[in-house]
Structures are given as structure tokens and as C-alpha cells.
Amino acid sequence: MVLIQVYTKCIKTKYKVRLLSKGTLIFITTTALSIILPFILAYQSKGFWMKRDIFYEFPDVRFQGKYIFAASTNNITLPIVCSSYPELMKYFKSFSSCSQIKVREIDYNNDKIIDELFLGLKINLPGNMEIFSFTLMLPLYLKLHTPSCPLEMISDIILQQQMPKMFSNLTLVGNLNVEQFYPLQCSSKKINTAFNYSSVKEEHILKNFKIENIIQNQKRKNITTTVSNMLVIQESKDKNHFMLNLKIKFNEQQFYYDPHFLQIIKWAWVQYYVIYIVIQCIAKKIMNYIFENRLVLYYEKKPNKID
Structure with missing residues (x-):
């Protein structure tokens, strides 16, 4: 019998931690770095803000x-x-x-x-x-x-x-x-x-x-x-x-x-977003590694489990 794939679906797993825990600290740190670090890198590369056009x-x-x-x-x-x-x-x-x-x-x-x-x-x-x-x-x-x-x-x-x-x-x-x-x-x-x-x-x-x-x-x-x-x-x-x-x-x-404010933001957003994608991928891999290897205490929630 020949089998063909007609439909796929992902099972979403949620990892929950307490408010005052190492997991929360790691989450806040990686989220803050993924937002702030792209801005720092883009600004230090010069030309982040368009001053002349x-x-x-x-x-x-x-x-x-x-x-x-x-x-x-x-x-x-x-x-x-x-x-x-x-x-x-x-x-x-x-x-x-x-x-x-x-x-x-x-x-x-x-x-x-x-x-x-x-x-x-x-x-x-x-x-x-x-x-x-x-x-x-x-x-x-x-x-x-x-x-x-x-x-x-x-x-x-x-x-x-x-x-x-x-x-x-x-x-x-x-x-x-x-x-x-x-x-x-x-x-x-x-x-x-x-x-x-x-x-x-x-x-x-x-x-x-x-x-x-x-x-x-x-x-x-x-x-x-x-x-x-x-x-x-x-x-x-x-x-x-x-x-x-x-x-x-x-x-x-x-x-x-002198360019307008929206023109400045449009040019700056492109530079920021390109770096943000890379940093976000790295942060996500770090989070996956920490939780999949149980380096912190967490509670796992899957769709087939009852709270």
C-alpha cells in the first residue's frame, strides 16, 4: 500500500516558570538583548540615522x-x-x-x-x-x-x-x-x-x-x-x-x-530589522537549548495534557 502525506500539524509545547526564577531571568535577558543589541550594532556601524539625502x-x-x-x-x-x-x-x-x-x-x-x-x-x-x-x-x-x-x-x-x-x-x-x-x-x-x-x-x-x-x-x-x-x-x-x-x-x-522623519525611520528600520532577525534566531536557539536540556526548572504544557 502506498501512503502519501496530505496534512501536517505542529504540536505546540509551552514552558512555564515561576515569576522569581532563573528561567524568568534568562527570558528577560535574552529578550532585552535581542531588542537592544541590534540597535547598538546598527548605530555603531555609522549611517543609522539618515542626515542628508x-x-x-x-x-x-x-x-x-x-x-x-x-x-x-x-x-x-x-x-x-x-x-x-x-x-x-x-x-x-x-x-x-x-x-x-x-x-x-x-x-x-x-x-x-x-x-x-x-x-x-x-x-x-x-x-x-x-x-x-x-x-x-x-x-x-x-x-x-x-x-x-x-x-x-x-x-x-x-x-x-x-x-x-x-x-x-x-x-x-x-x-x-x-x-x-x-x-x-x-x-x-x-x-x-x-x-x-x-x-x-x-x-x-x-x-x-x-x-x-x-x-x-x-x-x-x-x-x-x-x-x-x-x-x-x-x-x-x-x-x-x-x-x-x-x-x-x-x-x-x-x-x-534634510529628509523627513518618516523617511529617516524607514531607512533606520531596515538596518535594525536585518540585524534583529539574526540576533533573534541566536536567542531562540539559546532558549531551546536551555529548556530542552532542562538546565532550569520549568513546567511543561502540551495540548494533550490537562492543567
């Missing part, structure tokens, strides 16, 4: 339509100052030589996020005037669409270029780089607008438009923008004007932030 996003960057261009020439009494700020041009209107400005925002993949910014600036040069150096300031509107960490702010690009030799056509090509000084305070229910203000205070005070003051106001912000990997292309053509072409490519950036 990062995410990557392609920021939505838009040109605000404002700029400041200031250049020093071979005539110290005739600098060149061009700007779209009317408050600044009240003082430097006679020094403005910019005759043309072109701005183009390019979206290559049609995802409604700008991939490249082009700016062309034409400056007329009367007589034998030459430009030795210049500073260009462009305010940008930066926005993050991450649901867990939305952000809206105004940042600035400040370019300073030395020209040991006069060129009539200068092209600058680079990538937008986001610099962060401390973690973001993220909230999915509120957009972070703590730095949504311009570094240029548009008031009738000339010192607000000084480059050093603009840079200081920019550095007070947590996030700043710079141009990295910049290539310089110089050409000599017509000496009656100076043509500045700027191409900035926007790419994916890294941002770091």
Missing part, C-alpha cells in the same frame, strides 16, 4: 529679461555701462553704447523646459576705444518641479572676463552649474520661496547696482548659479563694434535636503 532634477530655468553689462576701456573716463534697469541708466545713460541685444531660449526636446539660453549683445565702439574687461550679470528664474521638494527662486549669473587683446567678436559657451551651501528644507505642501528675490534691489540708490553688492546679496542665498566648463572663442572682424555671444546649456543638477 539627494535627488536629481532638470531645473526649469527662465531668463527674466534683465541684464547689466559693464566694461572698462582704454579710456578710464569713458566706461561702457548697458542695462535694462531704468534706475541704473538714469546715472549712466551717456555711457551706454549697446545698440542691439538678442535673447533666445531653446527647447530641443519640446518638453516645455528650456535646454539652452543664447544672448547676443552688440556694443558700438567709437574711435579707437578698446575693451579690456567686462562684467555681465543676468538674473534667472529657477524652479524645481519635484513634488516632495518644490522650489521657486531668482538666481543670477555673473560673468567676469579679462581681454588682454581686443577682439571684435567674443563667444562664451558653458554649462549652468548649481551650487548649494546647506540642505534644502523640503515640504510637499508648501513651495520654498525663501530666496525668491533679486540680488539687485531696484531702488533709487546707485550703490545697490554695484557688482560687489550684487555678489554679496547672491552669496547670502542657499542656491547660486554659475557657468562651468566655459569655452572662449575669439575673433577679430570689425573694430567699430564689439559683439558678445553667450550660450549657456542647462543640464540635470544634484540637490541635497
Whole structure:
């Protein structure tokens, strides 16, 4: 006759001890160690509490339509100052030589996020005037669409270029780089607008438009923008004007932030539970060894026994 197994069942045996006994002491000790020891081991392994986390996003960057261009020439009494700020041009209107400005925002993949910014600036040069150096300031509107960490702010690009030799056509090509000084305070229910203000205070005070003051106001912000990997292309053509072409490519950036409490607990619980399983298995084997070998006094209770 062939026999097959169709059903199995385990018989549960209970081991009972008195309240004040060695068995109770061993039970309390092993239970406490199986709970506390995993926490100690996980904490001492470093990185138990998640203090920082990062995410990557392609920021939505838009040109605000404002700029400041200031250049020093071979005539110290005739600098060149061009700007779209009317408050600044009240003082430097006679020094403005910019005759043309072109701005183009390019979206290559049609995802409604700008991939490249082009700016062309034409400056007329009367007589034998030459430009030795210049500073260009462009305010940008930066926005993050991450649901867990939305952000809206105004940042600035400040370019300073030395020209040991006069060129009539200068092209600058680079990538937008986001610099962060401390973690973001993220909230999915509120957009972070703590730095949504311009570094240029548009008031009738000339010192607000000084480059050093603009840079200081920019550095007070947590996030700043710079141009990295910049290539310089110089050409000599017509000496009656100076043509500045700027191409900035926007790419994916890294941002770091302070994680939420639930995110910290989730990461810590995974580390704790992995060690807890190992410690719990060891504690269970110790308890089985003690009670099966009758190393302590106990009362055995099985389902087929009557109390």
C-alpha cells in the first residue's frame, strides 16, 4: 500500500516558570538583548540615522529679461555701462553704447523646459576705444518641479572676463552649474520661496547696482548659479563694434535636503530589522537549548495534557 502525506500539524509545547526564577531571568535577558543589541550594532556601524539625502532634477530655468553689462576701456573716463534697469541708466545713460541685444531660449526636446539660453549683445565702439574687461550679470528664474521638494527662486549669473587683446567678436559657451551651501528644507505642501528675490534691489540708490553688492546679496542665498566648463572663442572682424555671444546649456543638477522623519525611520528600520532577525534566531536557539536540556526548572504544557 502506498501512503502519501496530505496534512501536517505542529504540536505546540509551552514552558512555564515561576515569576522569581532563573528561567524568568534568562527570558528577560535574552529578550532585552535581542531588542537592544541590534540597535547598538546598527548605530555603531555609522549611517543609522539618515542626515542628508539627494535627488536629481532638470531645473526649469527662465531668463527674466534683465541684464547689466559693464566694461572698462582704454579710456578710464569713458566706461561702457548697458542695462535694462531704468534706475541704473538714469546715472549712466551717456555711457551706454549697446545698440542691439538678442535673447533666445531653446527647447530641443519640446518638453516645455528650456535646454539652452543664447544672448547676443552688440556694443558700438567709437574711435579707437578698446575693451579690456567686462562684467555681465543676468538674473534667472529657477524652479524645481519635484513634488516632495518644490522650489521657486531668482538666481543670477555673473560673468567676469579679462581681454588682454581686443577682439571684435567674443563667444562664451558653458554649462549652468548649481551650487548649494546647506540642505534644502523640503515640504510637499508648501513651495520654498525663501530666496525668491533679486540680488539687485531696484531702488533709487546707485550703490545697490554695484557688482560687489550684487555678489554679496547672491552669496547670502542657499542656491547660486554659475557657468562651468566655459569655452572662449575669439575673433577679430570689425573694430567699430564689439559683439558678445553667450550660450549657456542647462543640464540635470544634484540637490541635497534634510529628509523627513518618516523617511529617516524607514531607512533606520531596515538596518535594525536585518540585524534583529539574526540576533533573534541566536536567542531562540539559546532558549531551546536551555529548556530542552532542562538546565532550569520549568513546567511543561502540551495540548494533550490537562492543567
